[in-house]
Amino acid sequence: MRIDSEALVASISSLADAQPQHDLAATLQQVVDAAKLLFGAKGPG
C-alpha cells in the first residue's frame, strides 16, 4: 500500500503528546499502535 506524506505527518503528529520521560512503556505502545494503523499491518514491534 502506498503511504502518502499527509497520512505520515498526521500519524506522527498524533504522537505529539507522548511523554516518554513519564511513562516510556506507554509511549512505545502508543508508537506501535499508531504505526499499526498507518501501515495497515498485522502488528509492529
Next chain:
Amino acid sequence: MLADEQGQLRWVSATDQDSQLAEDNQELLGQGPCQVAFSQRAPAMMRDARAEPDWGEIGLLFSDVKICAAASAPIELGGGPIGTLDIYAAEPRDWNQSEISALQAYAGVVASLLGSAAQAEVKGRLAEQLQVALRTRVLIEQAKGALMVHQDIDEATAFEWLRLSARSSSRTVNAVAQDILAGRWPPMPDLAAVVGRLAQARRTEQRAHQRAIDLHEQAADQHAQQGREDQA
C-alpha cells in the same frame, strides 16, 4: 527491539501476541529482517516468508504465527543503532518506497522519544533496557571502528566479527569490545562464516529490492497502457 549487553536484540514493545512471538523468534535465532537491519544499519524487507528460504528457519517460525511479510528499520541514537522498529503483515507484501520511507521516519521518531527518556533518566525496566542499549552501542561502535581500521574490513563485517567472537568464546559482545579497545585482539573468527552470513543477508535484500523495481516498472507499464487505451 533494543540491543542488550551482548549486542543481541531483545523485544521491547509489540501490538499483539503474534508480533511479540515473531520478535522472540528472531531474538532466539539471531535471524530475520530486524537482525539484518540492525547489523547493516539499513532497512530490511521480507516479502513472503514462505517463498524466501534464504531467511532460514525464521521463515518457518513466522508462518507458525501467521506472519508472512516483515520490514525493519534501524533505530539510531547518538550515531549508532540501538534497536529496530519492525512491521509485520499477515499476507505477502511488496514493500514500496513510501512504506520504507515511512518506517524510517517512524524509527527516527522512536529514536527521538528514546533520547528524551534517556536524558530524563527515566526509571523502570524499559529505561534500564534503554540505558544498556546506549552503553552497548557506544562500546560496539568504538570496537567496530577499531576492527575496521586494524583489519581493513567494512562495518557490517566488523559487527559480524564481534558477534561471532562473542558467541564462540561464550562471552558478551560488550566484553569482546572492551578487549579490543584495550588492545587485546580476540582470536580471528571463521571469516568464511562471517562473509557467508553477510552475503546471504545481502542476496536476500537485493532480491527484495529487485522485486520492488520490477513491480514499479510493471505498474508504470500498466499505467502507460491504460493511458493509451483511454486515448484510443
